[in-house]
Amino acid sequence: MSTKPKVAIIGTGGTISSVGRGPLDLIDYSAAGKVLDVNDVIARVPELALVAEIIPVPFKAIASTAIAWAEWKELLLICDRLVAEHPDLAGIAITHGTASLEETAYFLSLTLKIPVPVVLVGAQRPASALAGDGPMNLVNAVRVAADPRARGLGALVLLNDEIQAAREVTKTSTLRLQTFRTPDFGVLGQADADEVVWYRKPLRRMAPDTEFDVRGLDALPRVDVAYTYAGADGTAIEAFVAAGAKGIVTAGFAPGFVTPAMATALEEAVAKGVVVVLSSRAGSGRAGKTTRGRNAGFVTADNLTPQKARILLSLALAAGVTDLERIFAAY
Structure with missing residues (x-):
């Protein structure tokens, strides 16, 4: 044996x-x-x-x-x-x-x-x-x-x-x-x-101690990533909303900013019930919390990359979680 x-x-x-x-x-x-x-x-x-x-x-x-x-x-x-x-x-x-x-x-x-x-x-x-x-x-x-x-x-x-x-x-x-x-x-x-x-252990919540169980799901809610660049407008965001996105994650200028045109489109998306999470394209560091972001109802992704913030947001939406600030602070 x-x-x-x-x-x-x-x-x-x-x-x-x-x-x-x-x-x-x-x-x-x-x-x-x-x-x-x-x-x-x-x-x-x-x-x-x-x-x-x-x-x-x-x-x-x-x-x-x-x-x-x-x-x-x-x-x-x-x-x-x-x-x-x-x-x-x-x-x-x-x-x-x-x-x-x-x-x-x-x-x-x-x-x-x-x-x-x-x-x-x-x-x-x-x-x-x-x-x-x-x-x-x-x-x-x-x-x-x-x-x-x-x-x-x-x-x-x-x-x-x-x-x-x-x-x-x-x-x-x-x-x-x-x-x-x-x-x-x-x-x-x-x-x-x-x-x-x-040498170290992570402190954020992770398997097997999480609140997400997808075994009974046939799909996850659609969440898209909108990349920010100089001169970017709201075209991609409007297209994501039209395609049925339940959430949009931005890959913003560090520390999470977007262009004025993107910000307007994102605010309009929130008004239609779409969740917006601000992330950074820098690859390091936290997305900052701003007065305009808070007033617009945006959530920040902490230091998650856009592609990972997308996954966490999809799982949270599938689980019916409404306290998304808690989710991005815990995971």
Whole structure:
């Protein structure tokens, strides 16, 4: 009988599972059209057997640009099922493309109800690459998922030997291996060769202790992101409202400002019952609370990036929450 911790690996595709046309094909590898399923990914990393007993869980071999609500809910239900089927499960690792990895991680960090750690892992270089980063990332993700100290920290992200909190991490570089960063606060810990080490814990609410349960939902309310730039008018905001948006998140000038024309359009949206959340496009720091914003009924996203503020707002609206200032201060 194995004495190693039992860890499930759910495979969703992405760069970590992709095979290009050669070892130097580091950018256009998707043109080859070959994506490994999770069993093949695991077979390429026999070292996984040194750190855990692995349970492969096939999902979909797709790019993370194609992952959204339907896949998020399915992943959530798979995690539920794995814990129910394997009472001795130590943790779960999910392979994922890096494009939307942080969004999937944050959704799961707000909605998971299981006690075991869930760690999302990807790669910047495909499986066929010279000096690919995927195998070591995957081994380290399994090590972190098996670590009891990872429990109660929401979903985690592991790349480049660094353990990041789902709420705070973001992709900061298109090609470099150190792409995932937590700009204001830094890593939670590191997966080094000799041991997994931890340095801090997040204080905001996260799985499994959240008020969001989406298992009975068929969809989330529509929430769109409106990007602010010099000279931006209200056209996009008006189009989002016409399309049925229940909420709009701005990616505003730091610390959350928008152009006068956008502000007018947003005020008109609020008058029509649309929730407006002000965020910043800067990638670091809080969105500021202003007198005009308060008077207009806008909510601020704290330091959440626009894409993560969108997820939190969607979940809050789905749950019928009306005290949105509390939500953005708590999560």
